[in-house]
Amino acid sequence: MDGREQQAAIRRGTFGRRLAIVFALQIVVVLIATFMGMNNVAPLWAVLAVVLCSGGLAWMAVAREWKPVSALARAMETWDPNRPDMEVFGSGHLSRKSDGDVVSLVKSLHGFATRIESYGERERNFTRDASHELRSPLTVIKMSSDMLADEPLLSEFGHRSLERIRRSARELEALVEAFLILSRESDKGLAEEDFIVNDVLRQEVEYARELIAGRPVELILDEPATFALHASPRVFAVLCGQLIRHALQQTDQGRIVVTVMPGSVSVINPAVDAVEAPSARKAHTSVDRHGFDLAIARRLSDRFQWPLELRTLPGANRIASIRFPHPQIA
Known part of the structure; x- marks a missing residue:
């Protein structure tokens, strides 16, 4: 002083x-x-x-x-x-x-x-450094795993380990995208455009199918409606991808349905009741139930004002739906 x-x-x-x-x-x-x-x-x-x-x-x-x-x-x-x-x-x-x-x-x-x-200054440094320093090794991991997949002398155990590496790389890539979006103080810098949500969802469903290889889980995309949005397709893909991955974590076996309705997208998954079917719950101990992806989805929906609603129906079916206030005709 x-x-x-x-x-x-x-x-x-x-x-x-x-x-x-x-x-x-x-x-x-x-x-x-x-x-x-x-x-x-x-x-x-x-x-x-x-x-x-x-x-x-x-x-x-x-x-x-x-x-x-x-x-x-x-x-x-x-x-x-x-x-x-x-x-x-x-x-x-x-x-x-x-x-x-x-x-x-x-x-x-x-x-x-x-x-x-x-x-x-920390926000700018983090988004700049993380965007480069985290994506670069992920790209190397994905390229190396693709090259190993073509190796004819790879054993069956090696193939299983390779699939786990590819699934983990895909999950880490989705987390990096979500964290980079949430780390920004605002949504500036994310390009907005008119896109059809069905096209983006098809790609996310294909990515998610790689995560359930070898598990008795079926992932279906139901498209009774088609609509478009004027927003960032990257944010939309990350948000829907987080909900789909959360449903995969909560499901031991059965069918997960991703439904496109006019102005909304919902993910329905059958959740195993621990009281009624304890043996079924132990069938896949690798299933993660901590709901980290759902927490990210909530933050994304709050940031971009796309309301997220969670419901539980009779029969232990869980529904996560996102409503988009300003849909457009595809």
Whole structure:
């Protein structure tokens, strides 16, 4: 803390005291002028002139005291968080007679603006570095697994291990896409376009079928309706992919149906009841039930205002549906 801020800290609260003094003096002047007018000591016009002058001087004194607060308010109106100017909240703009409360407010705003600037810088660095540093090894893993799949001398155990690697790489790729979208403060930078949701869903269903290879689970895409959206197809694909993967995690065996209805997409999966069928629950111990994909889907739906609804029907069927407020005709 420099000498100017120390002096301002000592004068903390002087703004209120100065206002009290100004108004007290104004009241005294008005009372004296009124008394002089009532006793014919001064003419009426002189009394009015004194009252008006005292009011004008009081207003000028209050305006002078309020000037630092007004300057700070104007600085906040013109301050851009995307291009922050820290000098706006610097103590160099304060006069030596600034009130301690104003200095404290400026210091707090300076610290808050600095944190926002640091947060924005971390966000940009993360999205830039993660986009490159995480996707590059994933690309190498996918290419290497494709090359190993063509190896004729690979054993059956090697093929099973290779499929697990490919499925894990696919899941990690989906998680990276979701995290990169959620890490942004806003959805700026995501290209929006008109696309048919059915085409994007077909691709996501094909990707998901790779995750259920060797499991008694059937994944079906039901398309009684077709509609389009003006949004980011990447966000839509990640959101629907997370719901489909969540259904795969919650299903030991049976049929999962992805249905396209006018303005909505739903995922229906049969969930095994632990009370009625404990043996069926143990059939596939590799099934993960922690619901991490569903948590990501909720955050995506909240971010882009696509309501997500979860229901449970008789027979242990679970339905996760997404409603799109502004569908378009395909």
